[in-house]
Amino acid sequence: MKVKSALEISDRLVSWRMLDDASDVLVRCLDAHPFHPRLLRRLGRIRLAQGRPEEAAPLLEQALAHQRLMQDVHG
Incomplete structure (x- = not known):
């Protein structure tokens, strides 16, 4: 699944309060x-909304680290 599609689908599912389904979409896309x-x-953010901060923290830390790395590489 393409990243853009996964983000759009997960947004829609979150708006319908289907957090587990939104999470599943993102996890599958993260495999690729x-x-x-x-x-x-x-x-x-979904993990936080699910009341799972212990799972959210490392994901958010990884996101920030990879965002910084991409900025350094791409200027």
Whole structure:
């Protein structure tokens, strides 16, 4: 699944309060794109909304680290 599609689908599912389904979409997409900052950040936010901060924190930290790395590489 393409990143853009996964983000759009997960947004729609979150708006319908289907957090588990939104999470599943992002996890599947992360299998193909494991370091994509937007996917990591979105999944981290969903984990927070699910009341799972212990899972959210590392995802959000990874998202920030990969975002910074991409900025350094791409200027």
